[in-house]
Amino acid sequence: MTPAPKRTAPLESRVATGADLDALAETMALAFYADPVWSWAFPDSERRLEQHRAVWRFAIESALGYGWVRMADAGAGAAALWIPPGLPELKPEDALRFEPMLAELLGDGAARVLDVFARFDRAHPSDRPHYYLSLLATHPDRRGVGLGMALLAENLTRIDAEGAAAYLESTNPDNHRRYEGVGFSRWGEFELGEGGPTVTQMWRDPR
Numbered sequence: 001m002t003p004a005p006k007r008t009a010p011l012e013s014r015v016a017t018g019a020d021l022d023a024l025a026e027t028m029a030l031a032f033y034a035d036p037v038w039s040w041a042f043p044d045s046e047r048r049l050e051q052h053r054a055v056w057r058f059a060i061e062s063a064l065g066y067g068w069v070r071m072a073d074a075g076a077g078a079a080a081l082w083i084p085p086g087l088p089e090l091k092p093e094d095a096l097r098f099e100p101m102l103a104e105l106l107g108d109g110a111a112r113v114l115d116v117f118a119r120f121d122r123a124h125p126s127d128r129p130h131y132y133l134s135l136l137a138t139h140p141d142r143r144g145v146g147l148g149m150a151l152l153a154e155n156l157t158r159i160d161a162e163g164a165a166a167y168l169e170s171t172n173p174d175n176h177r178r179y180e181g182v183g184f185s186r187w188g189e190f191e192l193g194e195g196g197p198t199v200t201q202m203w204r205d206p207r
Helices: 018-031 036-041 048-066 092-123 147-161 173-181
Strands: 069-072 078-083 131-138 166-170 185-191 198-204
Touching: 018 048, 018 069, 018 078, 018 131, 036 092, 048 069, 048 078, 048 092, 048 131, 069 147, 078 147, 092 185, 092 198, 131 147, 166 173, 173 185, 173 198
Parallel strands: 131 166
Antiparallel strands: 069 078, 078 131, 166 198, 185 198
């Protein structure tokens, strides 16, 4: 098979809608299946895709109204979930439903996932306004053409136009240099419980 060419043309993203939820959840579930953090948080490899689809769909649907779930390519080849400055990652009514949803989905495994999200929340910077890149994913069928990083760069151009900062957590060391290549710097790190992996925090000042 001939390798897909590297992307050279400027990318145009669009705002996702409710009609895109299934495609977005699928891209996120497949992209994070083997991620060091999210495979540890969801250790049941046979049910992980199902669990990821449900959790990422929940998060994406809660944030859709912010207008900052952005996607590129047909079928959500790449997707980014941003939380704008000053807004909660989950709307209050969804935050109340999150723990019961996890309990129903994961049973005893819900405690580990809740602890992971709690650690992310406690480590999140609160002293400076910023756009928060909660999730960035590329569908496995579209890897290797630069689509995900092109989407991120395009999103950052929009954020730069507002003079805003950006923050993310890198859950895979393989991605650190990619994020540094678009202006993020390593800002801190935190560990997950029970011998879990380390999460690297990254910050990008306004441009």
